[in-house]
Amino acid sequence: MIETVVQERNRKLEEYLQLLGLMAFELDRAMRAIVQNSLTALEDSVANQQAFSSRLEELAQDLGRSPQDRPLASSPLTDSELKAQIFSASSSLQELNRRYSALIKHSSHSVALMVSLFSSFQGQMQEDSGPRLSKHTWSCQI
Numbered sequence: 001m002i003e004t005v006v007q008e009r010n011r012k013l014e015e016y017l018q019l020l021g022l023m024a025f026e027l028d029r030a031m032r033a034i035v036q037n038s039l040t041a042l043e044d045s046v047a048n049q050q051a052f053s054s055r056l057e058e059l060a061q062d063l064g065r066s067p068q069d070r071p072l073a074s075s076p077l078t079d080s081e082l083k084a085q086i087f088s089a090s091s092s093l094q095e096l097n098r099r100y101s102a103l104i105k106h107s108s109h110s111v112a113l114m115v116s117l118f119s120s121f122q123g124q125m126q127e128d129s130g131p132r133l134s135k136h137t138w139s140c141q142i
Contacts (some may be wrong), residue, residue, distance in 0.1 A: 008065065010079055012062060012063055013063065013082050013086060015055075017086050019055055019056050020089040020090060020093050023049065024096050026048045026049045027093070027097060027099075029041065029043055030045040030046065031099070031103050032050070033045055034103055034104070034124065035103075043122045063099050078120045080126055
């Protein structure tokens with residue numbers, strides 16, 4: 001009985017580790033999509049991130065149940081190497097998430113600048129009248 005519980009817990013930990021790796025891949029993929037201005041790839045990546053996040057949350061809640069809910073001795077028998085891999089993957093994912101957040105903030109700032117730059121542009125160009133008409137140039141101010 002205890003061996004079955006431990007095997008099930010280790011299976012969930014392995015799934016959790018695999019999902020952390022998939023999340024890291026999707027964050028990297030989303031960053032590449034932003035850099036390449038690929039909306040389709042970004043939307044696909046965000047959808048995958050949502051699915052993986054939901055499953056990670058389910059697993060975390062299940063694995064983090066209080067000790068009285070778990071059979072005795074199941075927690076100490078969990079593979080320590082697996083826990084170390086999960087900790088390492090989690091740390092890497094957090095760093096990647098910080099980079100992803102910074103890229104999104106930078107992209108949002110760039111979009112805001114572009115909106116402000118072109119906010120007065122209504123699709124109509126009005127030229128000044130007078131003798132300098134042929135030497136007129138357009139300029140933008142940020």
